[in-house]
Amino acid sequence: MNVRVMLLSTVAASLALAAAQSQSAGLPKLAVKPKYRVCFTQSEMDNPWRLAQTKSMQDEAKRLGWTLIFTNANGSAAKQASDVRSCIAQRVDAIFLTPREEKPLTPVVLEAKRAGIPLFVIDRNVDEKVAVPGRDFVTFIGSDFYEEGKRAAEWLVKKTNGKATVIQLLGSTGSSPAILRQKGFEDYVKKYPGIEIVASQTGNFTRDEGRKVMETLIQAHPNASAIYAHNDEMALGAITALETAGRKPGKDITIVSIDGQKSALQAIVDGKLGATVECNPRFGVKAFQTLKDYAAGKTIPVRMVNEDKFFDATNAKAMLGYAF
Ligand code: AHR
Numbered sequence: 001m002n003v004r005v006m007l008l009s010t011v012a013a014s015l016a017l018a019a020a021q022s023q024s025a026g027l028p029k030l031a032v033k034p035k036y037r038v039c040f041t042q043s044e045m046d047n048p049w050r051l052a053q054t055k056s057m058q059d060e061a062k063r064l065g066w067t068l069i070f071t072n073a074n075g076s077a078a079k080q081a082s083d084v085r086s087c088i089a090q091r092v093d094a095i096f097l098t099p100r101e102e103k104p105l106t107p108v109v110l111e112a113k114r115a116g117i118p119l120f121v122i123d124r125n126v127d128e129k130v131a132v133p134g135r136d137f138v139t140f141i142g143s144d145f146y147e148e149g150k151r152a153a154e155w156l157v158k159k160t161n162g163k164a165t166v167i168q169l170l171g172s173t174g175s176s177p178a179i180l181r182q183k184g185f186e187d188y189v190k191k192y193p194g195i196e197i198v199a200s201q202t203g204n205f206t207r208d209e210g211r212k213v214m215e216t217l218i219q220a221h222p223n224a225s226a227i228y229a230h231n232d233e234m235a236l237g238a239i240t241a242l243e244t245a246g247r248k249p250g251k252d253i254t255i256v257s258i259d260g261q262k263s264a265l266q267a268i269v270d271g272k273l274g275a276t277v278e279c280n281p282r283f284g285v286k287a288f289q290t291l292k293d294y295a296a297g298k299t300i301p302v303r304m305v306n307e308d309k310f311f312d313a314t315n316a317k318a319m320l321g322y323a324f
Contacts, residue, residue, distance in 0.1 A: 149184025210234030
């Protein structure tokens with residue numbers, strides 16, 4: 001490296017650091033303490049992914065000896081907003097928020113900031129046009145949902161040689177995984193004229209709704225040759241509906257989904273589900289370490305992306321013990 005290049009990279013590094021510092025300047029401070037009292041506001045507890053995420057947060061709090069105040073919004077964004085307000089009223093040291101939907105949970109992020117409580121958005125996001133990471137909340141930690149949708153599409157295109165009539169089961173309307181998993185998938189398949197999406201309907205990320213929606217959609221589109229489900233629970237519900245309708249999932253209809261839960265990996269082993277893109281729910285260690293780093297004054301990136309694996313017939317059996 002010559003002197004000029006060295007100088008330029010030093011200047012660039014200093015500018016990046018200054019930008020990060022000035023961005024975090026308006027955020028509430030957090031004192032260094034041996035133990036913290038924190039809130040974790042969960043959106044719902046109705047599937048294996050949510051249970052695994054909650055367990056991961058509770059396990060890490062227990063390991064560190066911190067007090068974790070846990071709230072469950074039972075699938076209501078309004079209840080979750082009031083859960084966050086209750087955490088603010090209890091003057092906790094910090095809040096971990098896994099927002100059910102983007103827009104309804106954005107105002108309480110700003111309220112936490114005004115109350116002087118640092119807030120970490122984990123898993124799903126809020127509306128970043130209004131609440132900005134590094135300025136209004138400390139950081140976003142989670143999977144790249146757009147990439148998950150794209151990876152599902154890549155697999156499907158390869159598996160079907162670019163020719164499929166697809167039914168899409170969407171996640172909960174207005175949630176960041178539903179928005180981005182749809183976009184990532186649709187942007188990718190646009191390049192393949194042989195892939196046609198004939199229906200897209202929400203199954204609200206639940207097995208039961210996935211089943212009910214598929215019962216109707218498979219009647220309306222009996223020529224469907226593939227299903228893309230935004231999560232495993234809906235894919236498993238769809239498999240039940242398809243079997244009831246006399247279809248043979250994995251043989252006459254190809255299914256791809258997202259999450260990587262144990263029962264989905266078992267469905268791959270059984271030949272019914274084609275593949276699932278992992279959405280890693282194990283947030284505990286990373287979330288709590290980030291809080292400690294923030295308190296210690298370290299520069300926190302505004303976005304921290306989780307690594308996700310991929311499961312299909314080549315590795316599902318071997319990965320059963322790893323899955324949640
Ligand atoms: O936000 C992550 C998604 O939410 C998971 O894919 C899903 O199973 C959960 O409900």
